Amino acid sequence: MRITIDPALLLSIVKRNKRDLESAVFRRDFREAAIAVILATIFFCFGLHGGWPLFLLGVMCLFVAGYLVCDRMRQRRKRRDIHDTLRGTVESSLHQVTHQIWLLRNVFWWYLLPFSIGLVALIGSAYWDTIKNYDPGYAPITLLFLGIYAASVVLLYWGIYHLNQWAVRKELLPRKRELENLLKSLAEHNELDD
C-alpha cells in the first residue's frame, strides 16, 4: 500500500503550528511586561498619596521587567540557527541553558532584591510613621500587622527562591549534562586529526 501525504495540507498545519507557537511566546512576554507595567502604574498612583516608598516600588517593578526584556532580547540575538552544524547548534543550546541556570541561581539579585528594597522602604516607612505618631489604641495592631506582613513576604521570597533552585536541579542541570555529553562525543578522537 502506498501512502500519499498532501504537502499542501501538511504546510497549512505547519504554518498553523508556527503561528500558535509565536502567539504563545508573544502572550507570555506580553503578560509579564503588562503585569509589571500595571503594577508600576498602580504603585505610582498610590504613591501620589502614599509617599515615596510606593514610587520606589513602582520603579523596582519597571527595573525587573526591563531586565527580563533586555536579557531575553540579548539571548535571542546570540542564538544560532537550527540550520547551523550540529556542533554549532549544540554549543548554542548549551550556552542558553548555562545562562538560564545562572539567571535562576541569581534570582535573588535581579528579581527578589529590587522588590525587597521597595518593600523594606514601604514597611519601614509605615513602621516609622506608627512609632512616630504612637496611638495606644491602634499602634500595637498596626505593628503586629506589619510584622505578619513582613514575615509573609520573607516566606514568599523563600518559596520563590527554592522553586527556582528546584527548576535548576530538576530540569536545567540534566539538560546541561545531556548537551555537554553530546558536545563531548562530537569532540572525541580529535587527537586523530593531529
Next chain:
Amino acid sequence: MDDEFEQIFKRWFDEHKRLLFRIVRIYASSLDEQDDLFQEILLHLWKSVPNFKGLAKETTWIYRVALNTALLWRRSRRRRRKRFRKSIINFEDIPASPADSSSAQENHKLFDQLYKAIRQLPVIDSCVVLMHLEGLGYEDMTKVLGISKNHVGVRLNRAKKALARDLKGLLDEI
C-alpha cells in the same frame, strides 16, 4: 515571496520525506513521540526556508535542520506542545521499507530491526550511519555535523561493526 517559500518547502518535503520519516523513527520510539518530533522538524524546516540562500547543498541544509531538531528535541515539552497541536501522521501507516520491494515482509522485519539497532548506537554514530545509508559522502557529513572527515570515518567504522554484531542473527535467519 511566500509562494516561492511554499514551493521550496513542498519540494523539499516531496524529495526528502523518506529521510524525515527515518530520522523520526530512529529518534522517537512511540507513535505519539514520532508525530510530535515530525511536526517539530517540519516547523523548523519551514522556518529555515527564508534563510536558505543556496550557499549550502539542499540535502546538507535539510539534514542539519532535521538532525539538529531530533537531537535537541525534548520529550518533556511534548505535553505543552500537545495543548495546541493535533496529531497529523500515524507512523504505523507508513511502511518502514520501500513499498515496491519484492520481499516486503522480510524487508519490513529487517528495517524494523535496523532502526532498533541504530537507536542503540551512541547518538553521533547513529547520525553518521543514517547519513551513510542515505548515500551522503564524508564531505557532506562533516558539513552537517561540524566534525572532521577522520572523525566521521572512525565513527562509521565503529557503528558498522556494532550493527553487524547486532544484526548478525537476523541476517542469518533471513
